[in-house]
Amino acid sequence: MAGSYEAMWEKLNLDLEAHAGLLEVLGKFYGDIYLSQDKRLRGMEYLDFVLSEIHGLRIKELQEAKAQGRKVVGTFCVFVPEELVYAADAIQVGLCAGAEAGFDKAEKILPRNTCALIKSFVGFKLSRLCPFFESCDLIVGETTCDGKKKAYEIFADYAPVYVMEIPQMKHACDRDLWKAEVLRFKEAVEKLTGRTITAESLKKAVRLINDRRRVLQRLNRLRAAEPTPISGRDVLLVNQVSFYDDPARFTQKISELCDELEQKIARGEGVADGAQRVMLSGCPMAIPNWKLPYIIESSGAVVVGEESCVGTRNTRDLVDESPDTLDALLDALVDRYMRIDCACFTPNQERLDHIVAMARELKVKGVIHYGLSFCQPYGIESFKVEKALRQAGIPMLTIETDYSMEDVEQLKTRVEAFVEMIR
Numbered sequence: 001m002a003g004s005y006e007a008m009w010e011k012l013n014l015d016l017e018a019h020a021g022l023l024e025v026l027g028k029f030y031g032d033i034y035l036s037q038d039k040r041l042r043g044m045e046y047l048d049f050v051l052s053e054i055h056g057l058r059i060k061e062l063q064e065a066k067a068q069g070r071k072v073v074g075t076f077c078v079f080v081p082e083e084l085v086y087a088a089d090a091i092q093v094g095l096c097a098g099a100e101a102g103f104d105k106a107e108k109i110l111p112r113n114t115c116a117l118i119k120s121f122v123g124f125k126l127s128r129l130c131p132f133f134e135s136c137d138l139i140v141g142e143t144t145c146d147g148k149k150k151a152y153e154i155f156a157d158y159a160p161v162y163v164m165e166i167p168q169m170k171h172a173c174d175r176d177l178w179k180a181e182v183l184r185f186k187e188a189v190e191k192l193t194g195r196t197i198t199a200e201s202l203k204k205a206v207r208l209i210n211d212r213r214r215v216l217q218r219l220n221r222l223r224a225a226e227p228t229p230i231s232g233r234d235v236l237l238v239n240q241v242s243f244y245d246d247p248a249r250f251t252q253k254i255s256e257l258c259d260e261l262e263q264k265i266a267r268g269e270g271v272a273d274g275a276q277r278v279m280l281s282g283c284p285m286a287i288p289n290w291k292l293p294y295i296i297e298s299s300g301a302v303v304v305g306e307e308s309c310v311g312t313r314n315t316r317d318l319v320d321e322s323p324d325t326l327d328a329l330l331d332a333l334v335d336r337y338m339r340i341d342c343a344c345f346t347p348n349q350e351r352l353d354h355i356v357a358m359a360r361e362l363k364v365k366g367v368i369h370y371g372l373s374f375c376q377p378y379g380i381e382s383f384k385v386e387k388a389l390r391q392a393g394i395p396m397l398t399i400e401t402d403y404s405m406e407d408v409e410q411l412k413t414r415v416e417a418f419v420e421m422i423r
């Protein structure tokens with residue numbers, strides 16, 4: 001990939017040498033974790049291709065769109081209403097922050113005991129390693145956890161940042177606050193793009209994003225079959241790619257993957273004979289954060305669901321498409337996003353209920369709760385998750401880790417012991 005895109009990366013002011021090193025490591029990591037799998041679906045070739053072109057073709061597409069006057073908006077949280085961005089004919093990309101890159105630089109301006117996701121997005125920017133970042137006309141932050149909220153203040157010195165205020169409770173006044181924030185964001189997007197969002201453009205965008213959610217819901221329903229027809233790693237990858245691929249193309253490709261999956265299920269073929277069904281729950285896993293799923297799936301288990309923002313939290317709820325007026329569509333948008341059950345909310349009974357319901361529906365033998373080190377919302381909430389699951393008779397293993405590879409052996413030992421226990 002490198003040769004053909006080097007001029008583009010240079011124009012984007014990337015640190016070419018460090019970037020080449022990053023792509024090499026990523027390629028090797030991907031080969032070990034993904035390409036080594038048996039009985040993969042043919043449709044996963046599209047995902048392999050997208051990944052192999054992660055900083056190439058998609059960036060080229062973004063640059064071409066920008067040359068035609070379209071804007072690119074980068075985000076870190078599923079709270080940012082993508083529909084408004086597409087309604088103004090801009091493009092939204094989820095910025096990944098899933099690798100230990102540029103941590104040395106990030107730690108010069110952030111406390112060391114900051115979660116890896118935050119250090120990663122700061123590190124990527126300071127090290128000039130991410131062409132997605134450098135393609136963004138606006139980066140949208142949010143006041144979810146304190147770490148992110150404060151990091152955006154510092155980050156604003158390095159990139160054009162806009163911050164949305166996210167409510168932390170779900171009373172009527174919190175919905176009012178959120179609605180005001182959605183309207184403020186709508187204005188910001190209109191100002192950025194020079195376009196007015198209309199009922200028609202918003203309705204079209206709602207359909208576009210709902211279609212993507214619908215195809216991911218279909219994938220989740222299909223993967224729940226027994227025997228498990230697709231690895232958890234592959235579904236995680238699909239979810240990760242959903243954040244930055246073109247939504248219409250992605251929906252089409254994943255729909256084809258689902259067709260293939262249906263045939264595989266009809267033939268009764270599985271990917272992991274005898275593996276124990278487990279569910280992941282907790283912090284989001286951004287590309288290339290594949291460490292824990294890989295460990296789990298190399299330890300006699302298979303992941304059949306992710307209760308996470310890179311998983312069902314992002315796809316479970318649709319926006320009501322029926323309204324025809326702009327006001328009513330905006331209300332539908334507000335209501336859909338208010339249903340997100342991030343650990344930043346208090347109390348957060350909805351999430352506990354969802355986890356238990358999902359674990360039962362998927363017939364899992366156990367849940368592995370994943371928290372990034374220093375993440376207080378998910379770390380603290382894991383105690384309530386464990387209690388709710390215990391009451392439902394479902395065992396849970398709590399894993400706290402970061403992006404480094406130092407603890408792989410230790411994690412493997414713990415996961416293997418858990419899998420033995422639930423067997």
Ligand code: BJ8
Nearest residue numbers: 077078115144145283309342375
């Ligand atoms: S809606 S989960 S994407 S905030 S891991 S940075 S919480 S200290 S990511 Fe998230 Fe939106 Fe919530 Fe989803 Fe902070 Fe925790 Fe780090 Fe986190």
